[in-house]
Amino acid sequence: MAGQLGASLAVRSAPPFTCHSSFNPLSISACRPSSSASACTRPLNCAVSSSSSAVTSGFRPQRFSFEFRSSFLTDGALRRHSGFSSGANSSSYDGRMSRRKAGVPRAAGGAGTGIRKTASGGIVPTKPGQFLLIGLGVAYMSLIVIIPFLNVFVQAFSFGLRPFINNLLDPAFQSAVRMTLTVAGIVVPINTLFGLIIAIWVTRHDFPGKALLLSALDLPFSISPVVVGLMLMILYGRQGVFAPLLRAWNIDIVFALPGMILATCFVTLPFVVREVIPVMQEMDPYEEEAARTMGANDWEVFWQVTLPNIRLGLLYGVTLCNARAMGEFGAVSVISGNIIGKTQTLTLFVEAAYKEYNTQGAFSAALLLSVFALITLVIKTKLEDERSKQLSVR
Template identity: 65%
Template structure:
């Protein structure tokens, strides 16, 4: 056995071709995966987005601006902003309360409460809209009571607010809960021992610690409210000039062969998405800097 080993010499350089071939294979795999990812994004995202801008400005800037001044479009923008101004603060308050309860207390049913917060992520927006119709519609559970009180929910702004609030309910809570858990309660307890009341503790201790997570949740909530289609479409009736939000206007204009008006409105929604992504990136960088510090 020793004689066999003595007859063979070990040369480390003999494995160099094999190692280099493995490295070349890995580099080719990496390039191929990157190419597939870029091609997929180009087909699904980049080319359609570019086409929207091309179609919107196909007739020039003048027709584009003219499409943005039509009465139905302006009403859709105003209604979309109105719903956002109502839904975002409601979900901010709810999200902060839910996050505080989940992050600062241990109680029976806590896991169930967290699961309830995730329901809008699992339920289709169309199903969410149908649930609201079955509750507040003419033949729904509360329909006769609302009709007797002459209160209209379905096919009106209240139903659109309810649908948007349900769809965007988890965003603030889900962003704030991990921040609260990571921050802990030491600073809050220290402030309490120094004589601070609950409001002072919240404004001066808790809020500064969660501000980036809270702003992140607010941005996501606002973007989803303004871009929501499925649930709002079910409960609104999509009546032009009355219950038509900006996403509904895009769909209806395209159906009516008003393609340039539809693409012009889509450009506005795309600009909103771009602003959301920029703000999201800024907040993520702020959060990373804070974590490093």
């Protein structure tokens, strides 16, 4: 359809009259002619011009000029080009255009629905039932998450700051912190590397067994961590499948750091992969192909094209992977043996200290883990905001 449709009709009639014509999806309405040119500013505008000259044989020549636009043509260039009036009568259309340009969402329902949307897209509750549901959700979150989390801070400082500092200086506590940071520092880079490789291979290639591989990536989410530790014991234990080979090479897996790393790698593998795959699928592959046609090799394409596009998703996956690695308990407790000063992490220290009635030490370790969780939450929120801004720009 052209930007502006114009039609001129020569009509002869004895008395002045009003003519209306409409059809869907376009609607044309003509104004009652008058002695001077006038403009009817409606969703479909029409301009009428009449001659004030003498009437010939009782007939007065009338000239109607129709200029109209459809309701689905909202381009500002059309409005400027067609020269529609911006008077008070055009508020119905101009207001709709201004609301769309400003990004204000339309109403979620008709009158009496009790729903009102904000500029950010959220719904403002206006009915008692909606407030009741929100109150139930807040109460549930308070009982399950907020109150227990705050209780950790209260119990950690219940006897003052001095006992808390003494717990931090405990050699067993410091050994647990070092072990936790060591395991996380090794597992996160490994899963980041292999997660990137799997994500790129899955999204950029088709191969037999691709669906099976994608399903296998979710196994750590569906299998209990305790079962994972038991499987590793069966494979790498003293009577396990690989026991003769490990004894020949003098390698200790069970009750040692390598076994803890294997267990943590298993339970944290999906985080990086599952965050990078959707970003890779949204990314336009023609950008990489264009870089290759310009002479870039695969390594240059990855660093200069692929990585900048998946950066936020990758950082988000790394953050979640690190949080899960520091908080892992089930698989590590089975394969590590919970040896104090050797294979004990912070989560295992909390359990051991609580069983020994060292409540203050247990809550001190839990407080440190909570601080790590808060830092992870802040980073996660920042990355989500950045991703939202990036998607809105696209």
